[in-house]
Amino acid sequence: MGQFAAPISTARSLDSAPRPAGRILIVEDDPAVQKVLKRLFESEGYAVDVQGNGQSALESFQANPPAVIILDLRLPRLSGSDLCKQVKAQAPTLPIVVLSATTDVSDKVLLLELGADDYVTKPFSPRELLARVRAALRHTQRSPNVNLVSFDDISIDFRKMEVQRDGKVVTLTAQEFKTLKFLVENADRVIGRDELLNDVWGYQNYPSTRTVDNHILKLRQKLERDPASPVHFRTVHGMGYKFVR
Amino acid sequence: MGQFAAPISTARSLDSAPRPAGRILIVEDDPAVQKVLKRLFESEGYAVDVQGNGQSALESFQANPPAVIILDLRLPRLSGSDLCKQVKAQAPTLPIVVLSATTDVSDKVLLLELGADDYVTKPFSPRELLARVRAALRHTQRSPNVNLVSFDDISIDFRKMEVQRDGKVVTLTAQEFKTLKFLVENADRVIGRDELLNDVWGYQNYPSTRTVDNHILKLRQKLERDPASPVHFRTVHGMGYKFVR
């Protein structure tokens, strides 16, 4: 298992994704958490700005808008939710990842209303937080580029979250759309079922891999000319699926 | 979703992810949990090493570094957190998945300070743990290697998992592709059949070594100019095979 042998390297990196370029604003009042988060993201190559209260965070954001904000809801001076609202009012596309202490349902609803893009309940894993921040960054980085994709008589508008077939709107469910989006964004690459589960279904849900197959089935039925012999949503036997434009 | 205690009824896999290859070090003192975890991961094709205390786990890790460590925080002899720190100091990229009861880690700070990559609270579902271990492995596996290799009129795109011959796509099966990849990555070196079985097929249920021969045969038929007198996939009599570009 040579490829797995633990390399004794100096760089501490949780995975080998390309070095990110972006500044992160961390809003967190607990000094211990501040310190650890700072270290975590700096070791991944991000520039980090840490603010301990909502007021200074708002000022920092206005003076020098970051690429993404990591926000603890429980804050002195200016509550996390208020900060969230203000930021979203001034920079609607700036992604905010919220750290929340509870899994309370009302919290989740609240977050959506606030405009947060993602939330992580503690305790959380470093990998999870990193993944979400990366996802958030990818979102904003890519959105100006590829908003429209088309093939056959299908056209996909990612901004509107709308798919048309021969000019007529095709309704996709939320999960179907997410799956489609992920596949299209990774066109030509073979995606394993477990990778899809991780990236599309997320970190909290672990349905069986057959669920993936069923969603592919749906996509084929809705988007392929001949669903029985798919051209765009291909099966790579033993490996996963692959979208080809 | 079935919880941790759910019986793993058949020897069949929980899902259909590609057969993994990698050794796992499980550090857990409860014999009952040991047993279940061992069975779970072995049924998925991983080689499993189980250690009951921190001291022996550390020794095992040093003697033979695994691909991933599953670590129960509550341990005799050497605490889980200390072990975690020591491992991370020696092998920063080796992923560690921490198991813990909710009361053990009430604070995300501890988790982050430990350097753990991921975190699962007991009770957990087998599927969840599997998914996290796979994700951890996938991240370390993501090789910054070359994505394109070519020889003769063959070109291999590892990212797309696609092989072309004279511009036309050659379809390889999953196992064939893995074999090819391993050989190409170890070009010019003689690879024993056992080594191939270890690294390509994985630990469990070794097929006979003749299976390897058959896959080499297929590769020759699909990729050699004259399969009967192979140039790139050479036989080293009594030793194994060797790929030459």
Added chain:
DNA sequence: CGGCAGTTTGACAAATTCTTTACATTTGAA
């Protein structure tokens, strides 16, 4: 509470791949 849309699971057949096996051929050493 009941209905509804979306999601997940499980079952089964169909498709594909993997492994074994048998026999032919080649290799290397005595």
Added chain:
DNA sequence: TTCAAATGTAAAGAATTTGTCAAACTGCCG
């Protein structure tokens, strides 16, 4: 040269993976 072991080869059989459908489940809304 001769022989035993190693390898090449093809095809049958075993096993796995996937397509597909229907039923069970979930959360939400009236």
